[in-house]
Amino acid sequence: MPLFTHPWQPELPDHRQPFPMPLGSTSETFPMHRRTFLAASSAAVLLSSSLRAEDSSRRRVAVIGHSGRGNYGHGLDTVWRNVPETEIVAVADADQGGLAREVEKLKLDRGYADYRKMLLEVRPEFVAVSPRHPDQHLDMIMASIESGARGIYCEKPFCRTPAEADALIAAATKQGTKIAVAHRNRYHPALATITELLESGEMGRLLEIRGKGKGDRRGGDEDLWVLGSHVLNLVTYFCGAPKTVSAVMRKEGRLVTADDVYPGGEGLGPLAADEVRARYEMEDGTIAYYDSVANDGTGPDGYCMQLVGSKGVVTLHIDRTPIAHFTPGNPFKPASAGKPWIPITSAGVGKEEPNPELVRSVHNHILPVRDLIESVDQGRDPICDIREGATTVEMICGVFQSHRENGQAVSLPLKNRDNALADW
Structure with a gap:
């Protein structure tokens, strides 16, 4: 049974939107999945009959991390131990103490200080590029590709510039x-x-999408990279490719200038702002907004995206269970009582989640990893593939370019393939 089909999921149209590939790519267009999702059956998620733990042909995996410089992301090292059809055969970490801890944690015989040496000696089929710091991703992914790896699972942010993505x-x-x-x-x-709510008309007309960062000390462009990347990635899921972005960046209430630019932490590249306001025109005509303001007082509850319809609002909180709630009714009409927030699950609005194990397999990366394995075997793209990751990077760097151009709308893909703050 294919991993991403199941009896309770309605068949939805596979809208594929033309969108120019970043420079350096080999095709004029690439597919954008729009309002399309084929979820996994619980049986396939737990264990396909063709992939048994005792199978002698378990898939060989190598893990790359860097303790103190992004570490191993959110469990990108250990997820493979929970996928019986895979076997971790080696780990690389340039930090000696971190390497020793990781070898023990993953129950390996040895580790490598140099990931390039590991890749050449081990020749894994799959590689986990785990550090959260994206300044290392280009070299790590390139080395993995050159070693002959068939599949790579990379922590976000994917990379630092459209040029790296190219x-x-x-x-x-x-x-x-x-x-x-x-x-x-x-x-x-x-x-x-959520797709069914949109397409059935139950939400009415989709008026706009609002995305928001966590509003903590990282508010501004750091939040845009670290947390906003999740939100922007979901915007393209619902609306297709971005066409333009216009944005302003502020620091302490004033517009950011070249004097505000500094080397950002976590390998993100140059940063400058504690406030970001961005507006995206999407290919389906929807306008999407992303805002991030440092210490805005909303706490983690503010980290979300809202699909605002004329008959109701869906609020989607990143990495939470339930992931989303539906608030029915005209969002602009006063109500005599508080409007309900109705949980959304895979079974529908206000229905109990029938497959909590499936949801857990999303949060702990098991489902994405199995999708990657299946994409290798079937010769198709993963659900969140390299081009989806590249588009998210493009949307982030577009904010910097627009601010450099006094908040004007700039077209995507960007002509400037680097970070516009870098040469300001």
């Missing part, structure tokens, strides 16, 4: 390597329920 897409396309980016919410089965 290079990775070109190399992966030439080698035939499948790359998935760990925007795990893209795999959530409740997205199909």
